[in-house]
Amino acid sequence: MTVSVAVASVCAVFGLVGIGFYGLMMSRNLIKAVVALQIAVKGVLVAMVLAGKLNSQLAVAQSMALTVLVADTIVAVLGLALAVQIRRHFGSLDTTEISTLRK
Amino acid sequence: MLELIVIAAMIFCAVMAIRAQRLLTSAIYLAGCSAxxxxxxxxxxxxxxxVIELSVGAGLVTILFVFAINIAGDDPAQHPPILPKPMAWVLVLMAVVTAATILLPNYDTILPLVSEPLDDTLWEKRTLDVILQSVFIFAGVLGVLNLLGETTYDQEKHS
Incomplete structure (x- = not known):
């Protein structure tokens, strides 16, 4: 693995995390927000494995990435369960419509 | 060269997952990005x-997304975002440029790879992680039960 590929990989990490953050800021749909969060965490996953490879500690990085992967999946499950329940109770997935702070 | 093609396709799938109008299309692009x-x-x-990312990220999570979209319904109506688009771009660019300024100078050296088996590291040196993962999986099972349980209740209520 050459340095240029490493730099391209870091750019991919920044791209994925940036797209995820942008989606989180711009989307008003709860399920879309979970999709954006998943994309951002995928970037973090690649960053952890890449950092482990560049620092010659790939096994430690993989075990930590495994924890991140499990936590990310559980966050997606709980987020989707919350979205489904909110859709049932409020009749909408729009974050501004379900907000009760202004009423 | 192959790495660069994969990176470009990954970014394309991520952008399309955010830009897609329908939630189902978004979930399919997310599965492609995971793969x-x-x-x-x-x-x-x-x-x-x-392997775990392929089976969990592209398989299990996609099935859960399709299941949740099936229950909650796909709302194709486009609502205007809360933040103005230029402001979101500026915030994202500021975050990315700051992180790149800190991180990129440290990537000029690559240390030689020391091969260490993953199972030794995972089961012996990072036992706490394994316990934490078990707790996470238990919480996930409760979440899936929550997703499925209410469906049965509704079906009973309507019948």
């Missing part, structure tokens, strides 16, 4: 994580 991330992790030399 490409798995391929990239394999190219980086982490096949164990690649």
């Amino acid at each position: 490409l991330v798995a391929l990239f992790l394999y190219q980086l030399g982490a096949p164990e994580i690649a």
